[in-house]
Amino acid sequence: MPERKIRVLVAKPGLDGHDRGAKVVARALRDAGMEVIYTGLRQTPEMIAEAALQEDVDVVGLSILSGAHMSLIPPILKLLKANGQEHVKIFVGGIVPDEDVPRLKEMGVTGVYGPGAPTEAIVNEIRATFKPAR
């Protein structure tokens, strides 16, 4: 169907202050033809899961710079699953130490990107995940 678009929720969980990185990614995804629902700062796991449900997204992109990824991501995954959205792919951007990456992937996170990662890498991986669009 030509109208099918990849829908991505971009959220910033946790309490750290700025969302410049998240906005850059949101724009890059838009420029790649995706529909990005941008939710802004200080989102709780409940808010993220609720928005992902209402917006029926394919992807949730999380920007976490506080280092709190290991405590923020499991509840989000749990809530998505409880809502019947286990098919949603999770991408994480931010400061994640190397040793945490395999642990996150084990939990079900699809991609993890450091602060310097080129946005094309994220775009390409999301596209690859949805080829052909679901």
Next chain:
Amino acid sequence: MVKPNIGSILSGERIALARLLSEVENNSVAGQATLDELFPHTGKAHLIGVTGAPGTGKSSLVNQMALNYRAGKNPKQVAIVAVDPSSPFTGGAVLGDRVRMRDLAGDPGVFIRSMASRGSLGGLARATAAMVQVFDAAGFEVILIETVGAGQTEVDIARLAHTTLVVESPGLGDEIQAIKAGILEIADILVVNKADLPGVENTERALKGMLGLAHPVAKVFRHHGQDMVSAGREPEGKALWVPPILRTIATDGTGVAELVAAIEQHAKHLHNSGEWGRRERARLEAELEGLLTETLVKRFREGVTDIRYEKMVDRLVQRKVSPWGAVKALLKGKNGFTAKAQD
């Protein structure tokens, strides 16, 4: 995908609702079929359009209005459809209206859905009307539809909604700001948001001046030092609705209770005057006409080979045939819809 079960929609299952909204937005066969079944359950909701220039505070206002509808002894189920433009170049979009609606998080009586305009001319997505029908059938009593005002969009939203709010805000270059004449023809309620900022009086005055021109029957008189607008009477004795001008501060909720009261007043006016029924009829007729046009064009194009069609375009470009001549030639000898057999 399997056809969504309408029972789960009618019983308010959120994941089923969210998925059906996608099907309907994508105009899938399953979505259409479900919508057919749901249609008898529609026609109950009050559809409220919120339009206005970028950044006037529409989302913040929608947030406050929803809070108001959710408060009190008789909270209403509120759905919000927030439409933002798609990029004409990439087809992508950043939909950011939820940022201003965080107060509504966690309330099971509210459902917020963002949608991109997906290249529809007006900016109001083609599927908006259909998505609204889904919410209506699902039992949402109030449906707030936010859309950035840009030319045709405003007309589209006014056609879809029962009550249309046009949101202005001060300081966009004051009176010369883009208060477009056409807006008064579609506004049921005029909102001057950001009433905490300097220049409110100017914006309000500009609106009032235009209102006086647009509604000559309305008499503006002074009462206790305030300008009051009295509705004139139409010949048949039906009360005339004169759009009120209301001040709000969407960041703290000032004036929102009054705004919601005015919206309710408008709904009452529509019912009492018979206008509600007329608007419903006009809206459904416009929808039918739009679908008919779309379907007929599509069906016709399926019956004309690309080669034949392209040749006709070539002839147009070479000025060998006029556009009307081309239409006549393409439709020739047939009603055009079974042209396949001929080709």
